[in-house]
Amino acid sequence: MIIGLTGSIASGKSTVSNMLKELGYPIVDADVVARVVVEKGTETLKTIEEAFGQEVIADDGSLNRGKLGDIIFSSPSKRKQLNDIIHPAIRAEMLRQKEELKKVGHPTIIMDIPLLFESRLQSYVEKILVVTVTEETQLERLMARNNFTLEEAKSRIQSQLPLSIKEKEADAVIYNNGTLEYTEQQLKKILSDWNVLIV
Numbered sequence: 001m002i003i004g005l006t007g008s009i010a011s012g013k014s015t016v017s018n019m020l021k022e023l024g025y026p027i028v029d030a031d032v033v034a035r036v037v038v039e040k041g042t043e044t045l046k047t048i049e050e051a052f053g054q055e056v057i058a059d060d061g062s063l064n065r066g067k068l069g070d071i072i073f074s075s076p077s078k079r080k081q082l083n084d085i086i087h088p089a090i091r092a093e094m095l096r097q098k099e100e101l102k103k104v105g106h107p108t109i110i111m112d113i114p115l116l117f118e119s120r121l122q123s124y125v126e127k128i129l130v131v132t133v134t135e136e137t138q139l140e141r142l143m144a145r146n147n148f149t150l151e152e153a154k155s156r157i158q159s160q161l162p163l164s165i166k167e168k169e170a171d172a173v174i175y176n177n178g179t180l181e182y183t184e185q186q187l188k189k190i191l192s193d194w195n196v197l198i199v
């Protein structure tokens with residue numbers, strides 16, 4: 001079974017992804033792939049430099065992620081421009097990794113995709129698992145984790161679809177406002193209901 005794990009920024013996707021990893025599931029992680037495809041020397045990084053200018057390139061030739069983040073989270077058109085450059089490369093690499101895992105016989109594979117709904121990738125997976133929190137908790141955790149101001153945090157949250165919409169489209173929802181133990185309990189129950197719990 002191919003499970004799409006999603007949520008919104010700071011809702012707890014990586015937290016749940018780590019729990020799944022601990023339980024022994026193989027993970028294809030879009031955020032990790034998104035870093036690999038823009039490593040120093042790649043064609044994708046060159047295209048980003050041409051589109052956004054040298055200011056998004058650090059002194060050592062790597063991507064200045066903070067700078068590019070400031071640009072794309074405050075401008076929908078710039079965000080679309082980056083997405084058009086980077087998403088095809090991310091998608092191709094994710095599918096390659098998924099096929100590799102299938103080939104070696106993994107029966108259940110987790111695709112951790114923050115923008116699963118925004119990028120309309122629902123058909124890439126068989127079940128959709130959404131990790132959600134209240135708006136208040138999301139804002140609090142994002143500001144604390146990234147040291148963002150209220151404005152920086154809000155601009156990032158607003159660049160994604162609301163969690164309430166994602167919850168409605170999900171096959172199962174994990175409510176991550178409580179303790180990590182409660183989150184793990186919900187996760188195991190869902191995996192068990194889907195008959196894919198590794199014991």
Ligand SMILES: CC(C)(COP(=O)(O)OP(=O)(O)OC[C@H]1O[C@@H](n2cnc3c(N)ncnc32)[C@H](O)[C@@H]1O)[C@@H](O)C(=O)NCCC(=O)NCCS
Nearest residue numbers: 008009030031034065068069072083086090114115159160
């Ligand atoms: C703009 C970049 C350089 C900022 O890097 P930074 O290290 O600050 O953030 P990081 O990559 O860890 O992303 C954190 C979260 O931001 C959100 N996010 C990232 N990119 C986008 C986007 N284009 N649109 C909406 N939300 C996004 C996701 O929830 C993601 O989990 C980086 O996010 C990026 O390359 N984005 C484009 C690729 C992408 O869409 N990634 C999302 C997963 S496919």
Ligand SMILES: Nc1ncnc2c1ncn2[C@@H]1O[C@H](COP(=O)(O)OP(=O)(O)OP(=O)(O)O)[C@@H](O)[C@H]1O
Nearest residue numbers: 008009010011012013014015141145176178179180
């Ligand atoms: N149940 C919880 N209780 C307390 N803190 C939590 C809980 N779940 C997650 N957190 C914290 O909230 C922050 C956001 O969680 P996490 O990084 O897992 O979110 P994410 O959805 O993967 O975010 P992003 O899309 O930005 O990568 C982290 O600092 C994490 O440690």
